[in-house]
Amino acid sequence: MKHQLQLLSPGAFQSMAAALAIAEFGPGVQVMGAGKDGGRDLYFEGNLKFASALESSADTFSGYTVFQVKHHDKISDSETTNASWLWGEVKKELDAWAEWDKKDPRDPLPDQLVFITNVALTPVQNTGGHDAIRRNIRAYRDRLNDPSRDIDDQDAILDRVQRRKRIAHIKTIRFWDGNQLDALLSTQEGVRRRFDAFLTASDVFTFISELTGNIAVKDSEPVLLDQARTELLSDGLVYFDDAGDRENRGIPVHEVAIDLPVTFPGGGHRSTVLRHVFERGDNLLARDITAVDGPRHVVLTGQPGNGKTTISKLIVQAYRVAALKGSTALAANHDTVITGTEDVLRRLGHQLPRHRRWPLRIDLADYAEERGHKLDESLMRYVAEHISKKSNHGTVTPATLTSWLRAWPWLVVFDGLDEVTEPETRRTVIERVVEFVNNAEGDRCDLLAVITTRPVGYTENIDPTSFETVGLDDLTPAEAVAFGTKAAQVRLSGDEERIGKVVTALRNAAQDENLVKLLRTPLQVLILSIIVDGAGTIAPDRYSLFWSYYDTVVRRERNKPTMVRTLLTKYEPFIHQLHERAGFVLQQRSETADHSTAVLTEPELREIVWHILNDAEFKPDGHHSDVLDSIIRSATQRLVLIAPRNDGFGFDVRSLQELMAARRISDAPLETLINRLRLLAPSPHWRNTWLFATGKMFAEPRAHEHQAVVELIETVDQEAPERFGSHLPIGPEVALDVLDDGMARAWPNWSRRILAHGLHVLDAPSAFNLDRSLRILLRYADSGAEQRDAVARMMRAGVTATANRLTVASAAEMVSAIEHDLQVNERTLGLGLVLNQLASTPHPCPPGVDWTAFDDELDTSPHPAALDPVIRGAAAAMKAIKDEVFVEQHEADLIACLNIPEAAAVLSAAVAHVLPGDVSLFLQLRSVLSQRFRAPLADCILA
Known part of the structure; x- marks a missing residue:
């Protein structure tokens, strides 16, 4: 044939x-x-x-x-x-x-x-x-x-x-x-x-002009080949300096990457990222010819440290290798990467993609940063410039790339949507991505697009007709040990004694119910292995894990016979403060439009240290100037947690930036700290920082601080009409995040109260995000008999009183599939029976939708006449949602009302008559308010 x-x-x-x-x-x-x-x-x-x-x-x-x-x-x-x-x-x-x-x-x-x-x-x-x-x-x-x-x-x-x-x-x-x-x-x-991508000879770049019949594309063959060869060696690297490796060695992704588990909304089966993406990519995805029914593209969500960027690099690298394999225009280093990638895919149970797509990985934070005010330009123009920079053979135009896309299958990974946080910028970036995908579909192109983001704050549900949302799952203990072993072998190459010590510690942690929850993400496994290798002890909570990692890096340098040892011994508190202040400033900057990829210049770092020393009554402009210089050097050249990044310095691991920001905002009296946490709780950008800050409070045996955190969770939605807190609460979601973090595990009294509040996620009129909530509850229940009994008891006691019966019924339908995904203990399976019993128990009917009462509430409210136009504009916006004619001006009118506390209180009282029983209104308001939750807050935190 x-x-x-x-x-x-x-x-x-x-x-x-x-x-x-x-x-x-x-x-x-x-x-x-x-x-x-x-x-x-x-x-x-x-x-x-x-x-x-x-x-x-x-x-x-x-x-x-x-x-x-x-x-x-x-x-x-x-x-x-x-x-x-x-x-x-x-x-x-x-x-x-x-x-x-x-x-x-x-x-x-x-x-x-x-x-x-x-x-x-x-x-x-x-x-x-x-x-x-x-x-x-x-x-x-x-x-x-x-x-x-x-x-x-x-x-x-x-x-x-x-x-x-x-x-x-x-x-x-x-x-x-x-x-x-x-x-x-x-x-x-x-x-x-x-079907050329399946059936032509293996060297794609030899056939570009023949396949397209386009002169411009033929002229661009050297540029496309250059870009692919260059990124094969550069974009396919991960850096263990992210974990305190001073040598700043780029490690080929195939040497350390693992295939990550992935789950689907509603549960039912647990697959892996590579299997799911390769199976999707091995189909033709052009609209007029595909056998794929439903959304063709993927949104991949994952918690901090879940390995989204690393797995996206491996996906792109696999397609890059498939396209380049067989080319005669490769050096020995290229061949090494190709062989290594094929070998690791084989070990993971895969082969190179059959459908040889031309791959790109676009860092969305870099895109937002570089384009700035030019975000109204097409994304293809940015791609053309990005590719041209990687070649010495001229430039490629957007028109040429469009011809190439029409002629040959593409894979485009849009990595790091979660790092684009400023509301207007994020909205525009999403518009450009959707525009790119829609244009490709309209031109009958064979495109597979993958977007990565954190799940917290991802409420846009990007174009569900085109994008399927799947979630990275936690590693199983066996998967965590396998990854930690591989990472230790790469980091500690040849030192069998240290490798054995790390592997033994990981295996022991996997058997310890207090520590096993730390083995949930690749980053946490890596950090834990570094702590063990540094002779540190493992604390059983996430905040202490990350702080112990920082302490391990500092201690490693302090134990070396160098000048840095003396400096760290004498000025360690000031170095801590530098990391904390830098972390806060970078976290602050990264929520604004111009700083999606936040960095500090060297003069800005020096200014931070100057203020630290000056506050301690040193003379940084005088005879202590050498101390200032030494602290800068030790932080950026020895500890390397603050490392060169783009044109400045930053944290390569975002979770470490958030940890340091958390310590910075925690440096305050308890009342001030609780007010700061109340302000930050709704913000997805600050959620991980929020969890680190509360984790710090639970890491110390101070009952009054624990009580303050729990009371904050329970009351965070009270007196919050500016976000419809009584009707669209964020407290239950935050409670489940705290429960999942594990920070309160050692304190059953507080854990029970947090759990009780978290169960109110079942009160919502919609099953929005219910899958994630059930996974947290089941993981918590599966962590021990006491936790399992508490969940079952509280479900029976409290859910029937306030829960929405339709949401409980949805949970009952989903729970068995999720139990299967999580491979929970046999005894934990009883929770599914509890939910089924509750679903069959008579519940109060959901409140009706009474727009007449809504109008009456506005008419009888004793508000100042001057506020009436603002309130009426917001009311019209609410009715536009009902009538499905909601437009941008309606959103502006709604936000304008919520920005005025007295007007927001009036509207919130009226909404009580319609929102609890209207699922579409509930979902639309969540979407609108998600943009509000992204408004920059840092200027208010330390005020």
């Missing part, structure tokens, strides 16, 4: 079969796509002229023709083996069509059945594959026609007779085998071109 059809994935083969059928028979061919299709991959109703590509004769079919696609993934050298496999598939289908005694038999029956397969059937008379399968089909019909096989059993006789009638309805069975498809692809050149 000229065309290696076995190289296509099953989905791509089905797409090609559909394209050929449409090309041969016209647009009347209906494509069913993936899923339960009743045995119909394609079908046609009417007269159909069925000609062989290898013969001059043709048959005319009339009536209902069904096409079934059969792709053999492992074509054998034995023609008999291949034919035997195909007959087995055909027989299964005939048995399914013959089945009649069940609730949902396949109907309607086809008049003609056509099998399309990549198996080549030999035409040798009598002994060839064609004749062998025809004989088998005749024998199948003959058995159904043979009454001599009947026994004295009326049911068996009836079954045979009914099966015979159904199969007799299928008048003709024909085949498009591999030979036919090969001939059809030669004549249907337009279809053949759509």
